[in-house]
Every structure is written in C-alpha cells, then in structure tokens.
Amino acid sequence: xxxxxxxxxxxxxxxxxxxxxxxxxxxxxxxxxxxxxxxxxxxxxxxxxxxxxxxxxxxxxxxxxxxxxxxxxxxxxxxxxxxxxxxxxxxxxxxxxxxxxxxxxxxxxxxxxxxx
Amino acid sequence: xxxxxxxxxxxxxxxxxxxxxxxxxxxxxxxxxxxxxxxxxxxxxxxxxxxxxxxxxxxxxxxxxxxxxxxxxxxxxxxxxxxxxxxxxxxxxxxxxxxxxxxxxxxxxxxxx
Numbered sequence: 001x002x003x004x005x006x007x008x009x010x011x012x013x014x015x016x017x018x019x020x021x022x023x024x025x026x027x028x029x030x031x032x033x034x035x036x037x038x039x040x041x042x043x044x045x046x047x048x049x050x051x052x053x054x055x056x057x058x059x060x061x062x063x064x065x066x067x068x069x070x071x072x073x074x075x076x077x078x079x080x081x082x083x084x085x086x087x088x089x090x091x092x093x094x095x096x097x098x099x100x101x102x103x104x105x106x107x108x109x110x111x112x113x114x115x116x
Numbered sequence: 117x118x119x120x121x122x123x124x125x126x127x128x129x130x131x132x133x134x135x136x137x138x139x140x141x142x143x144x145x146x147x148x149x150x151x152x153x154x155x156x157x158x159x160x161x162x163x164x165x166x167x168x169x170x171x172x173x174x175x176x177x178x179x180x181x182x183x184x185x186x187x188x189x190x191x192x193x194x195x196x197x198x199x200x201x202x203x204x205x206x207x208x209x210x211x212x213x214x215x216x217x218x219x220x221x222x223x224x225x226x227x228x229x
Contacts, residue, residue, distance in 0.1 A: 035217070035219075107159040
C-alpha cells in the first residue's frame with residue numbers, strides 16, 4: 001500500500017508565477033488535508049477536503065490560494081502570483097473516513113517551495 | 117480554540133541516556149493527542165497517539181508518552197536514545213469532533229555520540 005504521494009518534491013518559482021502542488025492520498029483514503037510549515041515553525045493547518053468538497057478552509061489565506069480534490073485525480077493546492085513569503089514546505093495528509101478526529105492522518109514527504 | 121506548547125526548541129542528549137520531550141496543550145473541550153517525528157527533509161511519521169483508556173501510551177522506536185489531564189500534558193519519553201533518534205519531534209492535538217491537527221513548534225532532538 002503506497003503512502004501519501006506528493007509532487008513535485010521541490011519547486012522553484014519567481015515572484016508572480018503560479019505554483020501547483022499535487023497530492024495523491026493513500027489507497028482507500030477519501031479525506032485530504034494540507035498543512036504549511038514555515039522555516040523554524042510547526043505545521044499550520046490550511047484546508048481539509050473530501051472528494052469534490054471543501055470541508056474546512058479556515059487556515060487558507062484569503063487571496064491567491066485555492067485547493068481542490070476532484071472526483072478523479074490528485075488533490076491540488078494552487079498558489080497564484082507567488083511572493084517570497086510563500087516559501088515553505090507544504091505537506092499533504094490523508095485519512096480514512098473520519099471518526100470525529102480519531103483517525104490517524106498520514107503525511108506525505110512534502111513539497112518544498114522556494115520563491116525567488 | 118486549542119493550542120500546543122513545546123517548551124524546549126532544542127534538546128541535546130548523550131547516546132544511551134534517557135530523554136523527555138515536553139508538551140502541554142490547552143483546549144476548551146476534550147482532545148486526542150499525537151506525537152509525530154520528522155527526519156531531515158522528510159514528511160511526518162506518527163510515533164504514538166492517545167485516544168482514550170490507559171494514560172500511558174507506547175509507540176514505535178521505543179518511545180512512550182503519558183497523558184496527564186490535570187496538568188494538560190503529554191510528555192514523550194525514551195529510556196535510552198540512539199543516534200538514529202536525531203530528528204524533530206512535534207506534539208499535536210485534535211479536539212473531539214474536529215479534524216484539523218494543531219501542532220506545537222517542535223523540539224529538535226540531537227543525540228551526542
């Protein structure tokens with residue numbers, strides 16, 4: 001059973017470009033979470049999705065950031081018009097159908113975004 | 117709202133010595149508690165979790181943690197560390213009925229040969 005897969009592992013963008021980060025959950029997992037880790041900080045929740053639905057996006061910046069989890073294919077975190085402050089590691093996690101928070105979230109290896 | 121405090125940002129320990137990494141949380145409702153480990157340039161791996169029952173939880177790699185409700189703590193311990201334990205350790209909580217993890221800022225464990 002392959003783990004959570006993320007690609008690319010490293011992404012370099014110039015200011016103003018778009019960044020697309022992909023996440024394929026573990027087999028059988030229908031719930032996806034995105035977290036951001038800024039340098040020297042812990043992970044911060046961004047968004048929680050199920051297939052074709054955004055359940056909780058309370059951690060998403062109001063502008064330039066969007067996420068989706070289509071019926072087919074990976075979940076995508078999209079950052080438009082990137083700025084230097086977007087440089088961070090972005091982690092995706094997945095879990096089976098949730099039972100009130102008890103289900104373990106399994107993390108991918110992350111995408112390290114560097115904005116020049 | 118919930119929060120997690122990891123008081124020690126860095127902990128150096130001699131090889132084969134015991135270690136305790138501290139974690140305190142605050143929440144207005146009951147919580148589930150987790151410890152994750154992050155090796156350099158890798159994702160997070162679950163070490164152990166507390167959901168209910170016995171307050172002493174055993175995890176992988178010889179780690180254990182004890183849930184103390186009165187002190188709102190969930191400290192991580194290992195009786196004898198190894199060089200391979202060098203990593204960043206994160207404590208995290210989820211409130212009952214919620215799905216988003218709230219993480220502490222992490223503790224970097226360095227093992228001294």
